[in-house]
Amino acid sequence: MSEFNEQNFEGLLKVFNGTVEAIAALYEKRDPYTAGHQRRVAQLACAIARKMGLPEEQIYGIHIIGVVHDIGKIAVPGDILSKPGRLSPEEFNIVKTHPQVAYEVLRNLEFPWPVAETILQHHERLDGSGYPNGISGEAIILEARILCVADVIESMASHRPYRPALGKEKALNEILKNKGILYDPAVTDACLRLSSNGGFNLNCE
Ligand SMILES: [Fe+2]
Ligand SMILES: [Fe+2]
Known part of the structure; x- marks a missing residue:
């Protein structure tokens, strides 16, 4: 193996990015109904973070986190993930384990960003x-407050096995209506500014 220098650091970074994308792609093979969801959430979360003026290193981390944020659903049975109707409370409780499942898998990796958290x-x-x-x-870390808004917007704007797409307008109304209640006000404002500037393209409608 050759010595590490700046040039092969770049190469390693590429492999690292590719590995994260491969994990996401592997997961999405199992859950085609949400294929592309993680990537679109990652893109939107980064756009919001950029609007908020966060440093590029932090935005880079938010992208990595976004791309794999739902991989814990690997532990959810496929028939629940693709169920066309409403989930029963028991089924929803199983879906709700996915953040913890991913946390258990990722918590020992020493990323320079708070990926598992x-x-x-x-x-x-x-x-x-x-x-x-x-x-x-603020017990919820900023990255999670950003990811949450991007996730809600993308989920509402896209088709789901249990309902057709609700559309971007409805999604934006939802975060506006619950700004400061469910969603961080600064994150919500950045998302709305992004939308009014036309920098908001989910390509999923
Ligand atoms: Fe999720
Ligand atoms: Fe998600």
């Missing part, structure tokens, strides 16, 4: 009504 917290809500731990406010 952000994924663990991406379904938490500002008022404490989310899962898995019902934490609230």
Whole structure:
């Protein structure tokens, strides 16, 4: 193996990115209904983070996190993931394990970004009504507050096995209506600014 220098650091970074994308692609082979969801959430989360003026290193991390944020659903049976109707409370409880599953797998990897923590917290809500731990406010790390908004927007704007796409307008109304209640106000504002500037293209409608 050749010595590490700046040139092969670049090469390693490429392999690292490719590995993360491969994990996402592998997961999406199993869950084609949400294929592309992780990538689109990653793109939107990064665009929001950029609007908020976060440093590029942090945005890079948000992209990595976004691309794999739902891989914990690998532990959810396929018939639940692709169920065309509403989930029963028992089935929804199984889906709700996915942040914890991913956290267990990723927690020992020493990323320079809070990958495992952000994924663990991406379904938490500002008022404490989310899962898995019902934490609230700034106990939810910024990356997770950003990912949460991007995830809600992308999910509502896309088709799901259990419903057709609700559209971008409805998705934006949802975050506006719950700004400061479920969603971080600064993140919501950045997302709305992004949308009004036309920098908001999910390619999923
Ligand atoms: Fe999720
Ligand atoms: Fe998601």
